[in-house]
Amino acid sequence: MAGTSTDHKAHTPFLSRPGVRRLGPFVLITAIALVFIFENRGSIKIRLLVPEVTMPIWGxxxxxxxxxxxxxxFTVRRRSSRHARRQK
Incomplete structure (x- = not known):
């Protein structure tokens, strides 16, 4: 039986797919950042140009x-659309 393009996709290991490989570092960095953010629960004074705001560090x-x-x-979206215009 002749193989189709969907057969090739089915045999590609999940972790070696390009979309998954790009998403892995994002998920790891996001998880570490969120753990760091929610572990810092104290309050801090922040000056926003003129007003001074007291808020939790995690916020x-x-x-x-x-x-x-x-x-x-925005940077990734802009870069991909710019490359698409060049190829035309």
């Missing part, structure tokens, strides 16, 4: 992590 770290993830997502 400040979570906000910084979220902003970093957004910046990374």
């Amino acid at each position: 400040a770290l979570l906000i910084a992590w979220g902003l970093g993830m957004l910046a990374c997502a």
Whole structure:
């Protein structure tokens, strides 16, 4: 019986697939960051240009992590769309 392209995909080991290999470091770094964030539960004073805010450290770290993830997502999305335009 002739093999199809779906047969090839079924025999590829899960961890060697490109999507999984790119997702692995992201999941590991995210897990470590979240453990670090939620272990720091004390309060801290943060100055945001003019106002001074007292908030838990985990909240400040979570906000910084979220902003970093957004910046990374926009950068990756922009880079992939730029490469797609060049190939046309």
